[in-house]
Amino acid sequence: MKSPPWDQRLARVLVKPLVKSPVTPNQLTIFTLMIALGGAGLLATGDAADANWGAGLFVLARFMDHFDGELARQKQMASRLGYYLDYISGALSYGALFLCLGIGFMHSGLGNWALALGLAGTASAVISMFTNLGIDQQLDLENDADHDAVGYPGFAGCELEDGIYLIAPITWFGYLQPFFVLAGIGAAVYCLWTCWTLLRLRRA
Numbered sequence: 001m002k003s004p005p006w007d008q009r010l011a012r013v014l015v016k017p018l019v020k021s022p023v024t025p026n027q028l029t030i031f032t033l034m035i036a037l038g039g040a041g042l043l044a045t046g047d048a049a050d051a052n053w054g055a056g057l058f059v060l061a062r063f064m065d066h067f068d069g070e071l072a073r074q075k076q077m078a079s080r081l082g083y084y085l086d087y088i089s090g091a092l093s094y095g096a097l098f099l100c101l102g103i104g105f106m107h108s109g110l111g112n113w114a115l116a117l118g119l120a121g122t123a124s125a126v127i128s129m130f131t132n133l134g135i136d137q138q139l140d141l142e143n144d145a146d147h148d149a150v151g152y153p154g155f156a157g158c159e160l161e162d163g164i165y166l167i168a169p170i171t172w173f174g175y176l177q178p179f180f181v182l183a184g185i186g187a188a189v190y191c192l193w194t195c196w197t198l199l200r201l202r203r204a
Contacts, residue, residue: 005159011066018071025072029085032068036061036093044100046107048174055171058097062164065090084133091129095122098187101180108177117184124191131194138201 004012018028035057042054068086072078102118110117163186170179 005162007063007162007165008066008070011063012070012074015067015070015074018067019074023071025068025075025077025082026079026085028064028068028071029082029089032061032064033089033092035064036089037096040093040096040100042100043097043176044103046104051104051171051176054100055168055176058093059165059168061093062161065093087129087133091125094125094187098122098125098184101176105177105180110177110181114180117181121184121187124187128187128191128194131191131198134198135194135201138198 039054039057039059039061042050042057045051065086068082072082098118098121100118102115102121105114105118106112108114167176167179167183170176
C-alpha cells in the first residue's frame with residue numbers, strides 16, 4: 001500500500017482500543033454514515049446555528065471514514081461486503097451533503113439554482129462511486145485487503161478529498177454558500193476526471 005495520508009495514520013492509532021472489542025468494521029461504517037447523514041440534514045434547515053453543528057458533524061464523519069478500514073486491517077476482517085459498503089457510505093454521505101445544502105440555500109440569493117446545483121453534486125457523487133468501482137476493477141484492487149475505497153489524487157500526505165475538512169471552519173466564518181458553489185463545480189469536475197480515468201484504463 002502506498003504511504004497513507006495523515007488523517008488515515010491518525011485513525012490507525014485512534015482505532016486501536018477497538019481491536020479487542022466486539023465492534024466490527026461494518027458497524028463502524030454504518031455508524032459513520034449515520035453521523036454524516038445527521039450532519040447533512042442539519043445543513044438543510046437553512047439555520048446558521050444548525051449549519052455550524054451540521055458542518056462539524058460532517059467533518060467528524062469524514063474523518064471517521066478511515067476507522068472502518070483501519071479496524072478491518074488490524075482485526076484481519078477485510079471483506080468484500082465491507083469494501084462495497086465503504087463506497088456506498090461515501091457516495092450517500094456526499095450525495096446527502098450536496099442535496100441538503102441545495103435545499104438549505106433555496107431561500108438565499110441562489111434560489112432554485114441552489115437545488116439544481118445540489119442535485120448535480122448528488123449525481124456526481126453517485127456516478128463517481130460507480131466509476132471508482134470500475135477503476136478498482138480495472139486495476140484489480142477489489143481483492144486487495146490493504147486498498148481503501150478512495151480513488152482520490154493526493155500530494156504530501158493529503159488527498160483531494162481532505163479538502164472537505166475545510167467545510168467546518170468555512171461554515172463557522174459564514175462562507176458556506178460560496179464553498180457550496182465551488183464544491184458543486186469541483187464534484188462535477190472530479191466526476192469527469194474519474195470517467196476519463198476509467199475510459200483510459202479500459203482502452204489500455
